[in-house]
Amino acid sequence: MNKSILALTITTLCLSACVVGPDYVRPTLNTDIPTAFKESKDWKVAEPQDHALSEKWWESYNDPILNSLVAQIDISNQNLMQAEAQFRQARAVVQSARAAYYPTIGATGSATRSGSGAISNGSRSNINSGAGNTVSNDYALSGTASWEPDLWGKIQRTVESDRATAQASAADLQGVRLSAQSSLAQDYLQLRVLDAQKQLLDDTVAGYEKSYQLTKNQYAAGVAAKADVIQAETQLKSAQAQALDVGVLRAQMEHAIALLIGQPASTFSIAKLTQAPLVPTPPAIPTGVPSTLLERRPDISGAERRAAAANAQIGVAKAAYYPSLTLSASGGFQSNSFGNLLTLPSRVWSLGPALAETIFDGGARQAQTAQAIASYDAAAAVYKQTVLTGFQEVEDNLAALRILEEEAKVQDETVKLARYSVQLALNQYKAGITNYTSVVTAQATALTAENTALSIQNRRLAASVQLIAALGGGWSQAELPETAALK
Numbered sequence: 001m002n003k004s005i006l007a008l009t010i011t012t013l014c015l016s017a018c019v020v021g022p023d024y025v026r027p028t029l030n031t032d033i034p035t036a037f038k039e040s041k042d043w044k045v046a047e048p049q050d051h052a053l054s055e056k057w058w059e060s061y062n063d064p065i066l067n068s069l070v071a072q073i074d075i076s077n078q079n080l081m082q083a084e085a086q087f088r089q090a091r092a093v094v095q096s097a098r099a100a101y102y103p104t105i106g107a108t109g110s111a112t113r114s115g116s117g118a119i120s121n122g123s124r125s126n127i128n129s130g131a132g133n134t135v136s137n138d139y140a141l142s143g144t145a146s147w148e149p150d151l152w153g154k155i156q157r158t159v160e161s162d163r164a165t166a167q168a169s170a171a172d173l174q175g176v177r178l179s180a181q182s183s184l185a186q187d188y189l190q191l192r193v194l195d196a197q198k199q200l201l202d203d204t205v206a207g208y209e210k211s212y213q214l215t216k217n218q219y220a221a222g223v224a225a226k227a228d229v230i231q232a233e234t235q236l237k238s239a240q241a242q243a244l245d246v247g248v249l250r251a252q253m254e255h256a257i258a259l260l261i262g263q264p265a266s267t268f269s270i271a272k273l274t275q276a277p278l279v280p281t282p283p284a285i286p287t288g289v290p291s292t293l294l295e296r297r298p299d300i301s302g303a304e305r306r307a308a309a310a311n312a313q314i315g316v317a318k319a320a321y322y323p324s325l326t327l328s329a330s331g332g333f334q335s336n337s338f339g340n341l342l343t344l345p346s347r348v349w350s351l352g353p354a355l356a357e358t359i360f361d362g363g364a365r366q367a368q369t370a371q372a373i374a375s376y377d378a379a380a381a382v383y384k385q386t387v388l389t390g391f392q393e394v395e396d397n398l399a400a401l402r403i404l405e406e407e408a409k410v411q412d413e414t415v416k417l418a419r420y421s422v423q424l425a426l427n428q429y430k431a432g433i434t435n436y437t438s439v440v441t442a443q444a445t446a447l448t449a450e451n452t453a454l455s456i457q458n459r460r461l462a463a464s465v466q467l468i469a470a471l472g473g474g475w476s477q478a479e480l481p482e483t484a485a486l487k
Helices: 002-015 057-059 064-071 079-102 152-222 226-260 288-298 298-319 363-432 434-471
Strands: 104-116 134-147 324-335 349-355
Touching: 057 152, 057 363, 064 152, 064 434, 079 152, 079 288, 152 298, 152 363, 152 434, 226 434, 288 298, 298 363, 363 434
Parallel strands: none
Antiparallel strands: 104 134, 134 324, 324 349
């Protein structure tokens, strides 16, 4: 008998090497990956040439306040805390799945006293104390062990699937972190643009006040019409209203930043900078080549890992076609006398395999396999779409940065000309050559030009942050937890 059991065990271990289902191969795009980003042709890259972004990419904006704010995301951002908890949950699922590799061992102990009929007064012994009156004791101590060997790789495929899902969760965690970092950087940089816009409007109000005073003096001297005074005052009030309106957006940016760093908006504030420059310059950003994007974006890595998890589930579904084998053993002691419990005559044991196979299930297993294959096809399509979306986002922001840089140069020239036009109009008005309408028109044009320049600067900064995020923010798929870290 022992030889038969040994032979069965060896056979079982040999069969456990059989793993059904397809081995995973990363899905390939329906087109070749480009060798270079199209919009990077005229893009000025970092000097010296870097091949990857820094992990602390926000430091390239050279703003210590921004650096300190981003550091608080890992400490207090609640979305990040949620993603981190979900990763720990996914890792625990892997550990749970791996437990199926090992046998289940249990132990039980019991002591019972039973009787039938009526018990005589004072009778506490295990004897007949009257017609049909019996009391008996029963003591048992036993252990059990059962093991279902992984004959067809069902457990292995389940572990593969759960491990890939945990790695996808780790990529999601980094994706949430990058999203929070980029959102904070964009909000903060926009806040600084609003500070610059507020400074522009304050300076404009000061200039308009001088023009208003000039028209009043001209009117008092009888060389200007009342309409000139009304126009100057209207323009002044309009600029003051615009300066106040900037405060609404700035407050909203502060509140958004407070949420990202996990602080109450009611107690958080960012002081206005007093030294120039109020707005940083967009940094030069290394883009690398498109093929590296597959390894650098958390969302692409997460989608790829989910495709791997879905592929492993095909093997789990196919394993259901094959019989399952369970090896069980139990042993222990049983006696009606506690003193004789741990003696050889009281020993009991059992040992044997059980083989189970589903003969007919109405097509359930076939449907489950088809479902698993369809789930993989869907996951592969999501992965491919995520890759294409990544290429689009990089190209979009490269184009935006290149074109906006050219636009900023043209707009700077426009600002210079508009300022010169204001000066000419004022001089001509003072000399009585032209009416005040020309001054108002020139000043309005100059304010619009300077606001447009700040708007372009804001869009350039936003595009630079979005490009960094589109490139993965200095992250790499190599940072995903390996098999050893998921045990």
